[in-house]
Amino acid sequence: KAGVTQTPRYLIKTRGQQVTLSCSPISGHRSVSWYQQTPGQGLQFLFEYFSETQRNKGNFPGRFSGRQFSNSRSEMNVSTLELGDSALYLCASSLVEGNTEAFFGQGTRLTVV
């Protein structure tokens, strides 16, 4: 079956703009989590969604937000982009809420200039 699909794969944005990233989980998986990966900080948890509700949130500013749709697809949005937001954004899907066996997509590489 198909894995986790993230779009787009690459994105270049200018400081101050906003961006929306998309994630389609594995079929049948209902939980979606988002992570930010940078060389300096490694992988850091952004938030987790299950049944269209945010269940868990990491230590990121309010500029980072997300949502989940009834088909379990998820989007994350970053507003007022800063240079430091340049990173690989990874989406992970799990079968149920709180299931820590996560399967990751290929990620979206965001570059802010």
Place this chain on the structure above:
Amino acid sequence: TQLLEQSPQFLSIQEGENLTVYCNSSSVFSSLQWYRQEPGEGPVLLVTVVTGGEVKKLKRLTFQFGDARKDSSLHITAAQPGDTGLYLCAGARNQGGKLIFGQGTELSVKP
């Protein structure tokens, strides 16, 4: 504060050598996962360990969860160039689906 400390951060070895990567914490985890990530790709789940003292084997890879569920190790026997990549440990602490990742071990296996 890094809750999960991985060591070493970098490892460059010759094909055929053995190696061990460590993942340590002062915190207890309900489960621990190991992932391998290649450049430009997302992490791929290798194994999940849940019980203290648990040992799991995946071909030439052996994973162990510490008795107190605070640490883990990954041992690779007779490393091959195809083992090259970033190895990440990630712990779960009964906080929903949130995983806490170590900084990773960059492994390079030269032919």
